[in-house]
C-alpha cells in the first residue's frame with residue numbers, strides 16, 4: 414500500500430494550507446493554538462469564512478454544499494485545518510445534526526435547516542446523554558408524548574456542550590416506553606426558545622463553563638420537527654455517532670501542540686540553560702512524536718482502504734484512532750504544562766509584567782493548566798475509551 418501523496422494531493426494540501434493561514438484571522442488561530450477560550454463570535458467568524466469558500470461542510474452531499482473530494486483529500490483538509498489552529502466547523506452543526514437531516518430529514522427540513530447549519534446562522538447542541546444514560550444511551554428517559562400536532566417533552570439532558578450558546582438542540586427522546594429500549598426512541602429538533610426549557614451551567618475542573626444540564630418541562634414541539642420516522646431515532650443516532658468519531662484522533666492538533674512545545678522548551682529557562690537541554694524531556698517529546706507518526710500511518714491506512722473500496726461505512730479501526738489519538742492529546746497537554754512549569758500556577762495579573770514574563774508571553778502559560786484539566790474529557794466523550802475497547806474486542810478481535 415502506497416501511503417505517499419500524489420502530486421495533485423500535494424497541490425491540494427498547499428492550497429488549503431495557504432487559505433487557512435491567510436484567510437482565518439490570526440488572533441482566532443492564536444487563541445486555538447494557546448488553548449484559550451474561543452467566543453461564540455470567533456466560531457461564527459471562522460466558520461463563515463470557510464462556508465464562503467464552500468469548505469464548511471465538504472463531507473455533505475454535493476447538493477447541500479459538499480465537495481467531490483476523495484477520502485484522502487478530506488483527510489488532508491482536516492489535518493491541515495487542525496495544524497493551522499483553525500477552529501473545526503462546529504461539530505454539532507456540521508458533523509452531527511447536518512448529516513442526519515441531509516440523510517433522513519424531509520425536503521422542508523433540509524431547505525429550512527441545512528444552509529443555516531452550514532453558515533452557523535443557527536447554533537446547535539447535542540441532547541443525547543442523561544443522568545444514567547451515557548455509555549448505555551438507549552436507556553434514556555426523556556419522554557415525548559404526542560398531543561395533536563405537538564410532542565410534549567419532559568425530562569433532562571446533561572453534559573450538553575456549549576448549550577448556553579445554542580439556538581436549537583437535537584434530542585433523542587422516548588416516544589414508546591412499551592417496546593425494547595432501542596425501538597422506542599425518536600430524533601427531535603427543538604427550538605431552545607420554546608417555553609419550559611431551562612439551561613443550567615456545569616463548571617468543569619478547569620473552572621470553565623463549557624457544559625450544561627438542560628431541563629424540559631412540558632415543552633411543546635411541533636410534529637414537523639421529528640426527523641425521519643417516529644421510533645427510528647436509534648438508527649439515526651448510530652449514523653450520527655459514526656460521523657462523530659470520524660477524525661476524532663485529532664492528529665493535526667497534537668502535532669501543532671508538539672511543535673509549539675518544542676519551540677517554547679528552547680526558550681524556557683532552567684538552571685543555566687533551557688528546558689530543551691533536559692534529555693529526559695527531549696526523550697518524552699520524541700516518544701510522543703514517534704507515536705503520532707504511527708497513529709498517522711494507521712489513519713492513512715484507514716483512509717486508503719476507504720478510498721480503494723469506496724466504502725463510507727465506519728471502520729472499527731476508528732476505535733483504535735479514538736483511543737490512541739485521545740491519549741496522545743492528553744500527553745501533549747502534560748508536556749505543555751511541564752514546559753510552563755511554575756508559571757502555570759499564577760495568572761498574568763499575579764505575576765505582573767516585567768522580568769518575570771515567561772518566554773512567549775502570559776497567554777499560553779495562563780492557558781496551560783486549564784488546557785491540561787480540560788483535556789481529561791477527551792477519553793470520555795465520543796464514546797469512552799473503555800467502550801471503544803469493547804468495540805475493538807467485538808468487531809476486530811471477534812471476542
Ligand SMILES: Cc1cc2nc3c(=O)[nH]c(=O)nc-3n(C[C@H](O)[C@H](O)[C@H](O)COP(=O)(O)OP(=O)(O)OC[C@H]3O[C@@H](n4cnc5c(N)ncnc54)[C@H](O)[C@@H]3O)c2cc1C
Nearest residue numbers: 539540541542547548549572573574790793794795797799
Ligand atoms: C466534557 C464532556 C462533554 C460532553 N458533551 C456532550 C454533549 O454535548 N452532548 C451529549 O449528549 N453528551 C455529551 N457528553 C456525554 C458523554 O457522551 C458521556 O459522558 C459518555 O458517553 C459517558 O457516559 P457517562 O458520563 O454517563 O458515564 P458512564 O456511562 O456512567 O460510564 C462511567 C465509566 O464506566 C465505564 N463503562 C461504562 N459502561 C461500560 C462497559 N460496558 N464496559 C466497560 N466500561 C464501561 C465508562 O467507560 C466510564 O469510565 C459529554 C461528556 C463530557 C465529559
